[in-house]
Amino acid sequence: SFFLFFSCSEDVPQIAAVYPTLVFDYHSENEKPIKRLSVFVSINSDKERYAGLQIQSLTNDVVWNIDNPQIVVSNSNFYLGSNNLRIPENKLFAAGEYRVFYENMAGKKDSIDFIITPKEKENLEIVDTHSFSSIKTKKVLNDFSIERRIIYNAKDEIIYYGQIIPTVSNPTQITQKYPEATYFRRYFMTKGNKMGILYPKETL
Secondary structure, three states: OOOOOOOOOOOOOOEEEEEEEEEEEOOOOOOOOEEEEEEEEEEOOOHHHEEEEEEEEOOOOOEEEEOOOEEEEEOOEEEEEEEEEOOOOOOOOOOEEEEEEEEEOOOOEEEEEEEEOHHHHHHHHHHHOOOHHHHOOOHHHHHOOEEEEEEEEOOOOEEEEEOOOHHHOOHHHHHHHOOOEEEEEEEEEOHHHOEEEEOOOEEO
């Protein structure tokens, strides 16, 4: 789920599920990561009726209003959200409860909660304070045990996200399968993809 995946009353929206991920995005060996929150929801209503999406931390009053959400369609379902929610410089990603509000064009709303656990907060603080070259020696990486491959074209568009199957196992295989590919990145996530580490790009 990279950044991640109906019928109901016309006027009453319903959030079917929420998919939150804390992402640590490393751009180089010697820099600390860019922290961002990725949150997508699956909605039991047509995306054309979307009016608003808001995410609140119930711990430290941080609020994100998503005016132009990303929409991902998969298997006739659609997912609405953002993979680039930044925390204000004077705030921290807090352990505790978060709430997602969805509103449709009729002004009807629904909400769903998710939690950042104290353990996830502990991992966040460890990863956040280390460069990529130093984090590779930390025990915290044991929690990020599931690897995925992400392949991009020259426009920085994702052309493959998924398991490391033979056709994407090394640069030679990648360029044979995807001639338009220009670079790839390794993504290591915790079970359930609640947290993930995005390695620096590797040019093909």
